[in-house]
Amino acid sequence: MCGIVGYVGESQAAPILLEGLEKLEYRGYDSAGIAVYDGKKINMKKAMGRLKVLNELTHGGELLPGKLGIGHTRWATHGAPSDINAHPHFNKDQSIVVVHNGIIENYLKLKHRLESKGYEFVSETDTEVIAHLLDYYYDRDPLEAITKVMHRMEGSYALGIIFADHPEEMYAVRKDSPLIVGHTKDGSIIASDVPAVLKYTRDVVFIQNEEIVKLTEDKLEFYNIDEEVIEKETTHIDWDVNAAEKGGYEHFMLKEMYEQPKAILDTFSPRIKGNEVVIDELGMSDDEIRAVKKIMIVACGSAYHAGVTGKYIFEGLTRIPVEVDTASEFRYRDPIIEDGTLLIVISQSGETADSLAAIREAHAKGGKVLGIVNVVGSSIAREADNVMYTWAGPEIAVATTKAYSCQLIAEYLLAMKFAHVRGKISDAELADMIEDMKELPAQVEMLLNNKKNIQKFANRYLAAKDIFYIGRGIDYAIAMEGSLKMKEISYVHSDAYAAGELKHGTISLVEDGTLVTAILTQENLYKKMISNMEEVKTRGAFVMAVTNVDNTEVERNADYVMYIPKTNKYFTNTLAIIPLQLFGYYVAVGKGCDVDKPRNLAKSVTVE
Secondary structure (H helix, E strand, C coil), X not given: CCEEEEEEECCCHHHHHHHHHHXXXXXXXXXXXXXXXXXXCEEEEEEECCHHHHHHHCCCCCCCCCCEEEEXXXXXCCCCCCCCCCCCEECCCCCEEEEEEEEECCHHHHHHHHHHCCCCCCCCCCHHHHHHHHHHHCCCCHHHHHHHHHHHCCEEEEEEEEECCCCCCEEEEEEECCCEEEECCCEEEEECCHHHCCCCCCEEEECCCCEEEXXXXXXXXXXXXXXXXXXXXXXXXXXXXXXXXXXXXXXXXXXXXXXXHHHHHHHHHHHEECCEECCHHHCXXXXXXXXXXXXXXXXXXXXXXXXXXXXXXXXXXXXCCEEEEEHHHHHHHCCCCCCCEEEEEEECCCCCHHHHHHHHHHHHCCCEEEEEECCCCCHHHHHCCEEEECCCCCCCCCCCCHHHHHHHHHHHHXXXXXXXXXXXXXXXXXXXXXXXXXXXXXXXXXXXXXXXXXXXXXXXXXXCCEEEEEECCHHHHHHHHHHHHHHHHHCCEEEEEEHHHHHHCHHHHCCCCCEEEEEECCHHHHHHHHHHHHHHHCCCCEEEEEEECCCHHHHHCCCEEEEECCCCCCCHHHHHHHHHHHHHHHHHHHCCCCCCCCCCCCCCCCCC
16 A cells, blocks of 8 residues: 655654655555645655655755655556656645545546536546545635545545645545554654654554544644544554554564455455446446457466466356466467457566566467556556456565455456356346355455464464365365465475366375365365365375355365355355465464565566
8 A cells, every 4th residue: 555644843844754654665656755835835746666766856855844744655546657646646726735545436527527617637646636626625624625525535545635825734534544643742743554653653543434633733633524523542552663564463464364355345346336347447348348259367376376266257157268378388389369369467566577478479469458457557557458457455475365365356347247248147146246245355354363273273284294285166276376375485385286186196195194175165066075085084184174154064074174154156265265375374474484575486576
């Protein structure tokens, strides 16, 4: 996520803003900017790239004098990374300035309304809409203007706002995006997270949804959306800086696992309109969707495993034939790309070298490319003909968790839309799937809260040398991702197999005490999977099963069972991966591995 810092008080604001933003670099960003009021006007500096660029541009803040200011590190969502799209953003006469974390879902509607009233926009962001909307409703009363804007915005936001004709005040607003405020020794400060303020104060107030704060040098005043004064409690922070950056979690990976419910919600909720799937940025008409005759999915690592899941989902729902390739091999087989072929490229970073090469191979053969990426404005997003974004936010841990989960959600949505447009599922079937999807965040959270039981089980296998993951159908895809989570962070050898392949060689490796993890979420394959579990148990394996909550029959053939809630058969991977993520994590922690930065691995593979 982006980072926000703001200060009002007796000290120079710019150095405080820059230092605070530096403490939020871990959140990920592509550009940064600060705005400071010097007593006469609001001055602003913005720059793409690392904070070092902005620091040099402002001489460490010296070129922007003033005791009231706001700053921002941006991770692009609306509009590619650029100086213009970087925050802060002004209103038309530069008398109001705003920084924003989050996504305004109805920004296009608001933008068109403002344009009809003569407002002009210089950026591609949803944030500039907020600045102009504040201008439209502003009549010398900041609080009134802010509440009117809040009533009209849909989505998530944390805002820092300065009004030039209120030179001793700063305003902060929150809905779904984190924001804290506190007193320093000589002023008041706002930030997205604790690390930015620890140098100045350890007593903070956590702002809740639809609350507004008016900050002055010596006072904090809190209001609800109805402009009523409310009381807030102060929290004392005892964390050290590293712990605070991780939100109190031991590792970023664990923190990111716990962010999955929100990331999943953020990915599907803007795309569900009543009982319809609407993907605004997709850019494919219904006729273009109907014209697709074949889908080829290309990706690397965990994204490839998401692609394997996608094969089952797209073929099952849309009846379009699907091929899945690892990106590094795609172009070397001289792929056949005929009219009506859609290449789907999946990537968290949008910069994966092999995946980019696959796009260029497809284009050279006249193919059409759809990118599923997490980073707006990335190379894959730019080079693909159409794009769908996963709103996972930046991941810091090398081993992906929430980005992978959001890739699954993106595929579910695409397959549902394609199937409905092509007449393969009815309105009622689509509505049922949407209702099941809405349950996923709460179901994921419930599974995460079972971590203590999984940790106890993981502690029994810290000395494991080999672990096998097996599954059939869509469960084979989840077996691959579960195996990868284990090997990449714990360094335990693990492999995934289609369960029917056991007797074609793999079963010779199973011996007394070997751990075999069996995934069975597809009801039509229960009996076949139970037979495979019996095969390995008779050869001495210890069997751990991941299955649906009503499949108690599995307990006869499994030594340990992790149950997942009931959901649509195509959505089970979203739930089944959670206990496997936790299992891999706790084995790695127990072995003393560097969970966030496993050896020899990088977050984004930008070379072949």
